[in-house]
Amino acid sequence: MPQQQKLTLNDVARNLGLSRATISLVLRGSPLVKTETRARVEAEIQRIGYIYNRAAANLRARSASSVGLIVNDLSNPFFAEFAAGVDEALAAVGFVTLLGSTGESVERQQAVLSSLVEHAPAGIILSPAEGSQGSAVARAAGAHVPILVFNRALDGDWDFLAMDNHRGAYLATEHLIALGHRRIAFFGGHRDSSSCRERLEGYAAALADAGLTAEPQWRIEAAPTRVEAARQAGALFVRDPAPTAAVCYNDAVALGLQLGLVARGRRPGIDFAIVGFDDIPEAALSMPPLTTIATAPRGLGRHAAERILARMRDPSLEIALHTEPVSLIVRESTCPPPETYGHTAK
Amino acid sequence: MPQQQKLTLNDVARNLGLSRATISLVLRGSPLVKTETRARVEAEIQRIGYIYNRAAANLRARSASSVGLIVNDLSNPFFAEFAAGVDEALAAVGFVTLLGSTGESVERQQAVLSSLVEHAPAGIILSPAEGSQGSAVARAAGAHVPILVFNRALDGDWDFLAMDNHRGAYLATEHLIALGHRRIAFFGGHRDSSSCRERLEGYAAALADAGLTAEPQWRIEAAPTRVEAARQAGALFVRDPAPTAAVCYNDAVALGLQLGLVARGRRPGIDFAIVGFDDIPEAALSMPPLTTIATAPRGLGRHAAERILARMRDPSLEIALHTEPVSLIVRESTCPPPETYGHTAK
DNA sequence: TTCAAGCATTGGATCGTTCCAATGTTTGAC
DNA sequence: GTCAAACATTGGAACGATCCAATGCTTGAA
Numbered sequence: 227m228p229q230q231q232k233l234t235l236n237d238v239a240r241n242l243g244l245s246r247a248t249i250s251l252v253l254r255g256s257p258l259v260k261t262e263t264r265a266r267v268e269a270e271i272q273r274i275g276y277i278y279n280r281a282a283a284n285l286r287a288r289s290a291s292s293v294g295l296i297v298n299d300l301s302n303p304f305f306a307e308f309a310a311g312v313d314e315a316l317a318a319v320g321f322v323t324l325l326g327s328t329g330e331s332v333e334r335q336q337a338v339l340s341s342l343v344e345h346a347p348a349g350i351i352l353s354p355a356e357g358s359q360g361s362a363v364a365r366a367a368g369a370h371v372p373i374l375v376f377n378r379a380l381d382g383d384w385d386f387l388a389m390d391n392h393r394g395a396y397l398a399t400e401h402l403i404a405l406g407h408r409r410i411a412f413f414g415g416h417r418d419s420s421s422c423r424e425r426l427e428g429y430a431a432a433l434a435d436a437g438l439t440a441e442p443q444w445r446i447e448a449a450p451t452r453v454e455a456a457r458q459a460g461a462l463f464v465r466d467p468a469p470t471a472a473v474c475y476n477d478a479v480a481l482g483l484q485l486g487l488v489a490r491g492r493r494p495g496i497d498f499a500i501v502g503f504d505d506i507p508e509a510a511l512s513m514p515p516l517t518t519i520a521t522a523p524r525g526l527g528r529h530a531a532e533r534i535l536a537r538m539r540d541p542s543l544e545i546a547l548h549t550e551p552v553s554l555i556v557r558e559s560t561c562p563p564p565e566t567y568g569h570t571a572k
Numbered sequence: 573m574p575q576q577q578k579l580t581l582n583d584v585a586r587n588l589g590l591s592r593a594t595i596s597l598v599l600r601g602s603p604l605v606k607t608e609t610r611a612r613v614e615a616e617i618q619r620i621g622y623i624y625n626r627a628a629a630n631l632r633a634r635s636a637s638s639v640g641l642i643v644n645d646l647s648n649p650f651f652a653e654f655a656a657g658v659d660e661a662l663a664a665v666g667f668v669t670l671l672g673s674t675g676e677s678v679e680r681q682q683a684v685l686s687s688l689v690e691h692a693p694a695g696i697i698l699s700p701a702e703g704s705q706g707s708a709v710a711r712a713a714g715a716h717v718p719i720l721v722f723n724r725a726l727d728g729d730w731d732f733l734a735m736d737n738h739r740g741a742y743l744a745t746e747h748l749i750a751l752g753h754r755r756i757a758f759f760g761g762h763r764d765s766s767s768c769r770e771r772l773e774g775y776a777a778a779l780a781d782a783g784l785t786a787e788p789q790w791r792i793e794a795a796p797t798r799v800e801a802a803r804q805a806g807a808l809f810v811r812d813p814a815p816t817a818a819v820c821y822n823d824a825v826a827l828g829l830q831l832g833l834v835a836r837g838r839r840p841g842i843d844f845a846i847v848g849f850d851d852i853p854e855a856a857l858s859m860p861p862l863t864t865i866a867t868a869p870r871g872l873g874r875h876a877a878e879r880i881l882a883r884m885r886d887p888s889l890e891i892a893l894h895t896e897p898v899s900l901i902v903r904e905s906t907c908p909p910p911e912t913y914g915h916t917a918k
Numbered sequence: 919t920t921c922a923a924g925c926a927t928t929g930g931a932t933c934g935t936t937c938c939a940a941t942g943t944t945t946g947a948c
Numbered sequence: 949g950t951c952a953a954a955c956a957t958t959g960g961a962a963c964g965a966t967c968c969a970a971t972g973c974t975t976g977a978a
Contacts, residue, residue, distance in 0.1 A: 232634075232716060232964095234963090234964055234965080235964065235965065236964080236965095244927080244928090245927065245928045245929070246928090246929090246964090246965080246966090247927070247928055247929080247966080247967090247968095248926080248927060248928075250965065250966060250967095251926095251927085253965090254966090258925080258926065258927085259926070259927085260925085260926060260927090263926080263927090275711075275714055275715065277689055277690060277714045277716075278690045278965090279631075279690065279692060279963090279964055279965065280690040280691055280692075280965090281627040281630060281631055281691065281692055281964085281965090282631050282933090282963070282964035282965040282966090283964080283965050283966070284627060284933095284965085285625075285627055285628050285631060285932095285933050285934065285935090285963095285964085285965070285966090286932070286933045286964080286965050286966040286967075287933085287965080287966055287967080288578075288933070288966095289966095291691070292670075292691070295671075299656070300646070300652045300653075300655050300656040300659070301649065301652050301653050301656050301870075303647065303649065303652070306646045306647050306649070306652040307646075307647050309646050309671070310645070310646040310647050310673060313646070313671050313672065313673055314673070317672065317673075317680075317683075317684060317687070320687060322670050322671070322672065322687060322688060322691060323670070323671040323672075324638075324668050324669070324670060324671075325641075325655070325659050325668070325669040325670075325671045326659070326663065326668065326669075327656060327659055327660070327663075334663075337663075338663060341663070341666060341668060342668060343623055344623060344624045344625065344626040345626055345627065345637070345638070345668060346625060346626075346627055365621075368621060368623045369621065370578060370623075452857050453857070485857075485859075508854065511798050511799070511831075513831075524647075578934095580933090580934055580935085581934065581935065582934080590957080590958090591957065591958050591959070592934090592935080592936090592958090592959090593936080593937090593957070593958060593959080594956085594957060594958075596935065596936060596937095597936095597956095597957085599935095600936085604955075604956065604957085605956070605957085606955085606956065606957095609956080609957090624934095624935090625933090625934055625935065626935095627934085627935090628933070628934035628935040628936090628963090629934080629935050629936070630935090630963095631933095631934085631935070631936090631962095631963050631964065631965085632934080632935045632936040632937075632962070632963045632964095633935080633936055633937080633963085634936095634963070635936095919978105920977105920978085921976105921977090921978085922975105922976100922977090922978105923974105923975085923976095923977105924973100924974085924975085925972105925973080925974075925975095926971105926972090926973080926974100927970105927971080927972080927973095928969100928970080928971075928972095929968105929969100929970090929971100930967105930968095930969100930970105931966105931967085931968090932965100932966085932967080932968105933964105933965090933966085933967100934963105935962100935963085936961105936962085936963085937960105937961085937962075937963100938959105938960095938961090938962100939958100939959100939960100940957105940958080940959090940960105941956100941957080941958075941959100942955105942956085942957080942958090943954105943955080943956075943957095944953100944954080944955070944956095945952105945953085945954075945955090946951105946952095946953090946954100947950105947951090947952090947953100948949105948950090948951095
């Protein structure tokens with residue numbers, strides 16, 4: 227078959243002896259066209275293989291059919307799941323996702339933002355790179371595209387969506403307290419990560435509510451990787467009294483801690499209780515399976531998309547701060563403390 | 573600040589007393605404009621916060637600035653890495669990625685294809701859902717957008733990019749043979765997966781080249797998940813002579829097999845040699861660290877993007893079939909066989 | 919027969935940009 | 949001083965759709 231010209235509304239109209247306007251009405255499902263006309267038009271569209279040009283339509287109608295999504299790193303399973311959720315919700319209403327990633331670089335984030343904005347998306351979902359300035363983001367994005375900030379706070383007034391880090395860590399800590407633990411560590415993560423700070427606060431709040439105090443030596447910092455966590459495991463036991471359980475910054479850290487404990491002859495889930503955070507797929511498969519906080523990143527992604535779409539329909543919506551609920555998944559890495567110090571466990 | 577009108581080229585032109593055409597030339601970096609004029613224009617653009625409308629430009633210039641990417645499932649780390657590579661290469665030349673996912677559903681794939689095509693991308697990178705028909709894909713995509721098929725073959729004439737499954741399995745098998753193994757199983761995967769078939773052929777070829785035969789009972793099928801693989805581990809040893817090593821369909825299967833062996837009292841890396849495929853991050857962290865085939869999905873993604881861009885620049889390019897090289901990563905899950913049957917290992 | 923109301927369709931202007939042929943303005947060679 | 953070549957800029961048409969006000973058609977009621 228010959229490489230024919232690109233087909234337009236005009237071609238369909240001419241072939242049928244109708245006007246462009248009528249074809250346009252058919253394409254948009256208007257009730258104004260006669261049923262018979264609609265059928266003829268649709269048949270002709272099929273026959274010649276006409277393809278709608280959404281960019282031209284959006285130009286004239288000043289509408290948009292895409293949403294930008296900027297994440298730090300797609301190879302992080304949390305972001306990948308989140309992106310899948312965003313795309314799922316957008317596709318369901320006929321929108322497409324414009325992808326961008328920053329690799330945690332503020333400069334790349336600015337470049338990606340300016341590039342995305344030129345495609346006139348209905349909105350942008352942004353997980354800011356560490357160290358982002360709200361003012362710089364506002365400048366690159368221009369005044370007309372709504373932005374939903376996600377995962378990490380950004381200075382300025384933005385729609386914000388995040389998981390409930392505070393409550394997650396609170397639930398994890400509470401679970402350990404209910405098992406009888408009194409000396410509970412917070413393991414992994416860094417002070418300059420906002421999500422880590424929030425989790426640490428939830429942990430501290432749960433301890434305080436139970437009348438317990440968080441000893442400073444029970445706070446062990448470690449880069450959020452399995453290897454680093456395994457290396458730091460020993461730091462939990464350098465001073466007495468040593469903790470009998472740990473709330474971990476995330477699952478990667480928790481799995482690393484499990485390895486580190488095994489290497490030191492301790493048995494996680496028997497001698498020492500561990501709670502993770504995120505419920506990554508490996509959490510259910512480790513030895514022992516990890517008790518953790520499920521964050522449902524895919525659902526978070528769906529919510530983000532819905533929020534942007536809602537704002538597009540009604541730009542006067544109030545700026546909102548939404549936290550996504552989390553839940554405790556109890557598996558076998560948590561156990562009562564080895565001795566109970568005369569504590570009456572019911 | 574008041575929500576002002578959307579700014580256009582005309583606003584910039586009017587403010588400076590120039591014509592639209594001149595501003596357009598500046599925006600496109602044309603050498604025709606005087607240096608001084610260019611500077612004035614750029615200053616004004618900054619000042620009023622003008623944002624380029626790429627859709628309008630593409631409409632007039634009949635050009636494109638996006639590439640569609642359709643994957644089965646972003647939450648699969650292989651696709652996530654691949655997508656990251658595609659996006660990285662596209663962003664480097666100012667293109668954006670239009671994301672779509674099929675969830676392995678042929679119907680959703682058709683819907684996503686038609687939706688993407690309406691945005692007039694320069695091309696589409698497609699990992700076909702299992703069971704896709706080439707003709708249906710061609711119909712949904714129309715005649716004008718080049719498609720690069722990736723990861724799984726599709727009937728018809730397409731640019732095709734895949735990793736070298738055959739050679740990867742060949743390298744894995746060869747490595748085991750070099751260690752002294754003579755009874756080598758192929759573990760995991762299903763016959764109706766094309767990638768599994770290719771790997772199986774590479775395995776068989778390596779055995780044949782070494783003058784060995786693949787006993788049918790050394791082919792154990794299992795769904796490509798850790799849990800299923802662990803469950804099937806015992807199947808390797810039901811008949812004599814049992815294998816002393818296994819090439820696994822992928823790393824997930826290999827890690828599951830490790831667990832299954834441990835549960836049966838065997839020590840992977842000491843009693844039994846295991847090779848994986850993919851080099852997922854966990855492969856380096858398992859016990860023992862997994863010998864595997866690295867496939868560099870990010871590089872594959874970059875190549876896919878470059879290929880589409882090349883075809884866009886020169887549509888007359890020949891249809892090509894490109895396989896991405898793979899490499900063997902030796903870690904500690906492979907060892908010589910426990911007894912050597914009088915074989916003289918050098 | 920007339921007229922209003924509803925239905926189905928239409929031409930022309932328009933969205934924000936680029937293309938193109940034309941026009942003015944320098945510059946330098948002879 | 950003239951002329952061609954190079955430089956810099958320009959207005960109007962065009963890309964493929966939608967918007968909008970206008971226009972024929974049918975009806976059926978008065």
